[in-house]
């Protein structure tokens with residue numbers, strides 16, 4: 001199977017029903033970081049479909065404006081605020097939360113999703129790149145959780161979902177900063193869940209496996225990611241779809257998961273469970289030619 005065959009084949013394979021119904025989400029105020037593309041954008045679409053009011057935060061202003069227009073035309077009546085900036089900027093994050101609260105009157109759900117990939121052998125990893133990954137993937141998640149948490153504590157309810165990764169649960173070569181940052185997100189999730197349960201706030205982490213985002217597709221098409229290798233490592237024999245992670249987020253944000261908190265929910269087609277195959281076939285990413293966009 002060539003990479004481009006794989007991409008075309010996948011168009012017909014995604015089993016996600018986009019009609020999953022979560023009536024309790026209607027009217028909820030949902031802040032989504034990293035919502036200009038990929039998983040965060042899929043989340044924005046899923047929550048808009050369910051009638052949520054959205055605050056979208058991303059560093060890519062062009063993508064934010066474009067996707068706001070698209071969402072407003074595909075979901076007439078949806079209310080959307082956008083803020084362009086980095087989740088590592090605590091002043092900007094505080095202003096974004098204030099704006100969402102002033103317009104919508106609450107912060108019900110935070111989808112703490114912004115993150116970057118970082119693949120490099122540990123021995124060559126410059127400290128500034130390590131710091132950047134920790135800053136965006138972990139410190140940014142804390143900054144957003146704290147800013148949303150202040151409002152949620154005052155209102156005595158809320159849901160926070162932090163996007164970690166299966167590489168926050170297991171390790172892999174050449175991902176020291178990525179794995180450490182995502183393991184940090186899993187740990188932070190548990191601490192916040194334990195601290196804030198008394199205020200009616202649930203905090204969970206999403207731990208996706210390999211998800212076919214637009215960026216992944218480009219890299220597959222360009223032959224820069226060995227998709228066959230990734231598919232072989234995955235018991236379900238395919239990559240995940242951003243919509244599948246968005247559906248998980250809907251479930252975890254809804255009252256259907258009312259007794260679940262402090263968990264990292266792995267959605268990876270069986271990749272982590274298959275310890276034998278992982279341990280015996282994982283090759284150093286630099287050896288199989290994967291690039292920096294591999295999460």
Ligand SMILES: NC(=O)c1ccc[n+]([C@@H]2O[C@H](COP(=O)([O-])OP(=O)(O)OC[C@H]3O[C@@H](n4cnc5c(N)ncnc54)[C@H](O)[C@@H]3O)[C@@H](O)[C@H]2O)c1
Pocket residue numbers: 033034035036037038039040057058059060063085086087088113114115116117136140163164165166207208209210211212213214215295
């Ligand atoms: N795609 C995967 O296979 C995969 C697997 C596991 C976990 N994840 C995690 O899912 C999350 C989303 O990944 P994706 O694949 O959709 O990536 P993506 O690159 O498609 O989207 C990430 C978005 O976040 C934005 N962003 C980056 N840094 C930011 C910052 N400091 N502040 C605000 N916005 C910022 C980008 O502009 C982009 O729109 C990340 O946390 C990533 O680590 C992805």
